[in-house]
Amino acid sequence: MAYLLFLLTNFVLFIRPSEISTLFQGVQLYLFLIIATIVCAARPLQNQLTRRVLVQQPVxxxxxxxxxxxxxSHLSLMYLFGLRTGVYSFSKTVAYYLLLVALVNTPLRLRWFLMCTAISASVMIAYSVRDYFDFVGHWxxxxxxxxxxxxxxxxxxxEEKLLRHVVELNMNDTTDANFHVYVYRMRGLGIFNDPNDVAILIVVVSLISxxxxxxxxxGPIRKIWxxxxxxxxxxxxxxxxxGGILATAVAGTVWLATRYGGRVAMALGGMIAAMIPVALGRAGDIALSSGTGQSRIQLWGDGLAELVSPRVFFGIGEGMYAEYxxxxxxxxxxxxxxxxGLFGGTMFFGCLFFPAYAFWxxxxxxxxxxxxxxxxxxxYMAAILASWCMGLCSLSRCYVESTYMIIGISAAYVNLAGFYQWKPRPIVLFNRFIAERxxxxxxxxxxxxxxxVRIFARYGG
Incomplete structure (x- = not known):
């Protein structure tokens, strides 16, 4: 029962009924479902918090x-409102992750979870594609x-905007100075409301497919994928x-390296990298010295400049980056x-480091x-994790469920891989050696x- 409720919760993560129909406006269906799942899975959830499991699964x-x-991050600045809202919001994400690793505990359940995730995401993407073409046709x-x-x-x-999808001026097209040339970029639903979010999700769903x-x-039914x-x-x-193109390249390289070895991956990866700028137009135009790439490097520099003592340890506060x-x-x-700060940033990095280390x-x-x-x-699992790690280089998604879904399925796979050895044992144990690394x-x-940032930022240029 708990597993079925969790699959339904995961479905609502991709397809928010309130964004499709006004009948569901104000209905917090996701919150209701995750609470129901927690109630039904109280015992396996509690097991994930024991000292033994924390040592065997450092994620x-x-x-x-x-x-x-x-x-x-908020308590160090005595910002109590941020403390309350930040902890409450992220607690739901933590609950989602813990439910995933607690309930996806057999190879069959992992397969079904991947299948349901791919189907749910594909439905959301299909809706977004149709809406995107309607949007472009109108505007x-x-x-x-x-x-x-x-x-x-x-x-x-x-605030609700007039434009449902992203519209950008194409500054590289100067064929006619009297007319603006626009680039239309598709958004998804819910937490996938950024084109890069959707693109990286597409990479993950493609691997699952x-x-x-x-x-x-x-049998023959597999061709439906x-x-x-x-x-x-x-x-x-x-x-x-x-970001989606880079994630695709990284995913392909890691898949090849895991399946056929590093030499094959390096050879084919180099060929693909050479083809990207020619084949993909705007998406393949990746530059650091100007445009979007340079503006983002400057954003990183503006944020890192705030990490002056004593903020270096606990940061400027969750959700406060845009304020600075x-x-x-x-x-x-x-x-x-x-x-x-160093504490939270190191913990976030560890969420990705430990499953990556286990795959290695x-x-x-x-x-x-x-x-x-x-x-x-x-x-496929190694490639999914690698693609998301690459995607996070172009997105701020430290606290959302989508990131912890990828972390969760990676941790669940590592748990199962350890159990299905000749002598069941954890792939990675939290000890002094691994902690130092x-x-x-x-x-x-x-x-x-x-x-x-020091090398590539071009302020005032």
């Missing part, structure tokens, strides 16, 4: 650490478009997302370090997993952010 420890980091050539863009730009954050498409045990794959290609084009820099960081790692260990040590389906799933890598990332 749980880091997710709880991010919650503490959110609290300390393309409309003389009121520029005024609508100005109107939306002046609205406070959170290919996983099921290549599953010979499904060609349909969402075609839809996802169209959706990726509609997002015009550079004007916009969010558009980089989850920088965002986490700035808002939650499985590949390095050639660990044999007895379950055939888990063995076949490993390259985690802290060292986190420190390198933190320092690397400062060095990167």
């Amino acid at each position: 749980n420890l880091c997710v709880l650490g991010v919650l503490v980091g959110v609290a300390l 393309d050539g409309n003389p009121m478009l520029y005024q609508a863009m100005i109107h939306d730009g002046d609205l406070p954050q959170g 290919v996983y099921f498409l290549t599953d010979k045990s499904m 060609i349909v969402p794959l075609c839809l996802l290609v169209v959706g990726m084009y509609c997002t015009q997302s550079r 820099a004007g916009l969010v960081a558009h980089n989850s790692y920088v965002h986490a370090f700035v808002e939650m 260990r499985m590949h390095r040590d050639k660990l044999y997993i007895q379950d055939e389906e888990l063995r076949r799933m490993r390259p 985690w802290l060292l890598c986190s420190a390198c990332l933190f320092v690397g952010c400062f060095v990167f």
Whole structure:
């Protein structure tokens, strides 16, 4: 019962009825479902918080650490309102993650969760694609478009806008100075309301779709997964997302490296990287010295400049980045370090470091997993995690359920891989050795952010 409720909760994460029909306006269906799931899964949920499990699965420890980091970021500044709202909001995300790792505890349940996630996301993307083309048909050539863009730009954050999707001026097209040339970028629903969000989700769903498409045990019915794959290609084009293209390249490289070895991955990855700028137009135009790339580097610099002592330890406060820099960081790692300081940023990094380290260990040590389906799933799971890690470089998504869904399925897979060895044992144990590696890598990332900004930021240029 708890597992079925959780699948329904996950479905509502992608498809918010309140955004599709006015009949559901004000109905907090997601909150109701997750509370019901918590009640039904109280015992397995409690088990995830025991000392033994926290040692055997360090990701749980880091997710709880991010919650503490959110609290300390406000408490250190005595901002009690932010403390209350921030902890309450992120507690729902923590509950979602813990439910995922508690209930997705068999290979079959993991398969069903991946399938339901892919179907739910595909339905949301299909709705968004249709709405996107209706939107472009209405606004393309409309003389009121520029005024609508100005109107939306002046609205406070959170206010309903006239334009449902992102419209940007194409500054590279100078064929006619008397006319504006626009680029239309597709948004999704709910927490996927940024084109980059949708693009990275498309990469994940594509990997899941290919996983099921290549599953010979499904027989001829597996060919139905060609349909969402075609839809996802169209959706990726509609997002015009550079971050999505980079995530795709990283996912492909990691999949190849896990399946065929590093040399094959490097060779094919280099060929793909050379083809991207030629094949993809705006999405393949990735530059750091000007345009969007440079403006984001400057945003990172503005945020990192606020990390002066004593803020370096606990940050400027969760949700406060835009108050200091004007916009969010558009980089989850920088965002986490700035808002939650060294403590919270290190905890957030650990949520991704430990499953990545586990996948690396499985590949390095050639660990044999007895379950055939888990063995076949490993390259796809590693690629899903890698693509999301890459995607977080262009998005501020430290606290939302989508990020912790990826962290959760990675942790669930690592748990199952450890159990299905000849002698069941955890892939990664939290001990002094692994803690030192985690802290060292986190420190390198933190320092690397400062060095990167110092080298590439072009203020006043």
